[in-house]
Amino acid sequence: EVQVVVSGGDLVQPGGSLRLSCATSGFTFSNYWMYWVRQTPGKGLEWVATIKADGSAQYYVDSVKGRFTISRDNAKSSLSLQMNGLRVEDTAVYYCAGYTYWGQGTLVTVSS
Amino acid sequence: DVVMTQSPLSLPVTLGQPASISCKSSQSLVHRDGNTYFIWLHHRPGQSPRRLFYRVSNRDSGVPDRFSGSGSGTDFTLNISRVEAEDVGVYYCMQHTHWPWTFGQGTRVEIK
Numbered sequence: 001e002v003q004v005v006v007s008g009g010d011l012v013q014p015g016g017s018l019r020l021s022c023a024t025s026g027f028t029f030s031n032y033w034m035y036w037v038r039q040t041p042g043k044g045l046e047w048v049a050t051i052k053a054d055g056s057a058q059y060y061v062d063s064v065k066g067r068f069t070i071s072r073d074n075a076k077s078s079l080s081l082q083m084n085g086l087r088v089e090d091t092a093v094y095y096c097a098g099y100t101y102w103g104q105g106t107l108v109t110v111s112s
Numbered sequence: 113d114v115v116m117t118q119s120p121l122s123l124p125v126t127l128g129q130p131a132s133i134s135c136k137s138s139q140s141l142v143h144r145d146g147n148t149y150f151i152w153l154h155h156r157p158g159q160s161p162r163r164l165f166y167r168v169s170n171r172d173s174g175v176p177d178r179f180s181g182s183g184s185g186t187d188f189t190l191n192i193s194r195v196e197a198e199d200v201g202v203y204y205c206m207q208h209t210h211w212p213w214t215f216g217q218g219t220r221v222e223i224k
Contacts, residue, residue, distance in 0.1 A: 004160075035213075037161075045153075045161070045204055047213040061212045095160065100172045102160040 002026035006096045009106030016086050016110070022079040022096030022103055029077035030054075032099040036070060036081050038092035039105070048094070049081065064090075086110045114138050116205055118216035124224045131192040133219045135205035140185050142209070149209040152181055152190050155218075156201040164190070164203075197223060 008020040020036070035050040049070040050059045058070050067085040072078065079096055091110045096103040115138040125131045141148045150168050155161040163172050165181035168188060178193040192199055200223060205216040 044202075044218045045155075045206070045215045047206075047215065050213070059211055097161075100163045100166070102162065104160050 002101055004096060004098075004101050004103035006094065006103035006106045009094065009108045011109045011111065012086055013112050014086060014088055014110055017082070017084045018086060018108060020081040020083065020094055020096075020106060020108070022081075024077045024079070024096075024098075024101070027099060027101065029072075029098070030074035034070075034072060034079045034096065034098035036079075037095045037097055038090075038108075039095070040089075040092045046092075051079070083108070113212055114141070114207055114210050114214050116207060116214050116216040118203075118205060118219050121217060121219055123219055123221045125192075125195045125221060126224050127197065128194050131195050131199075131221060133190045133203055133205075133221075135183075135188045135190070135216050137186045137188075137207055139210070141207050142185065147209075148184065149207060150183075150188055151206050151208070153204045153206060154199075154201055155204065161204070195221070195223070 003025045005023045012018050033053055036048040037045050038048050039045050051070045051072050055072050069082040071080045088110050093105040093107050095105045117136045119134045141150050148168050151166050152164045153161045154164050164175050169181045180191045182189050200221055202218040202220050204218050
């Protein structure tokens with residue numbers, strides 16, 4: 001059975017940091033590009049970042065460049081998103097996804 | 113950035129009747145490798161999004177055959193031949209041919 005479990009969401013103050021984790025099992029994680037997508041309250045989906053299957057390249061939406069870092073550990077079939085310099089507008093449910101699989105989402109709230 | 117425009121944004125449907133959602137992109141989604149990196153997602157409230165189709169018309173495992181995806185270039189369509197109660201929710205198109213990856217605004221399907 002495929003599992004994609006996202007964790008790490010929390011309430012954080014503007015300027016703060018948070019690290020999201022995505023633990024996967026049941027599929028060959030190392031074969032697939034993985035990505036993070038977020039959904040702001042009451043709005044649609046926004047792509048945040050992508051990492052190649054071997055981790056050799058990362059891509060980001062302009063609004064998070066220089067603040068967020070996507071990484072992966074293929075030995076552990078896990079994906080991470082390090083978020084620094086958080087802003088109120090980063091408040092969203094964050095989803096981990098890859099191939100055909102999506103995690104359940106974790107809520108990040110940036111507020112003072 | 114590639115703008116993805118879905119229509120309609122709200123779609124009330126009668127059970128057993130067909131439904132159709134359009135997604136138009138602001139530029140061609142044909143990649144230089146010849147593939148068209150375009151997917152449809154279904155997002156039910158409180159659940160993770162689910163990928164329905166990849167590369168326009170390839171149905172993901174477990175997706176009922178009442179769903180079909182079609183299109184090319186800049187115009188794409190998701191059809192449901194006979195709507196069932198479980199089909200309610202929001203449908204998104206997404207392109208991953210060009211950076212940044214972008215989503216349509218979403219089409220909310222509800223039962224009349």
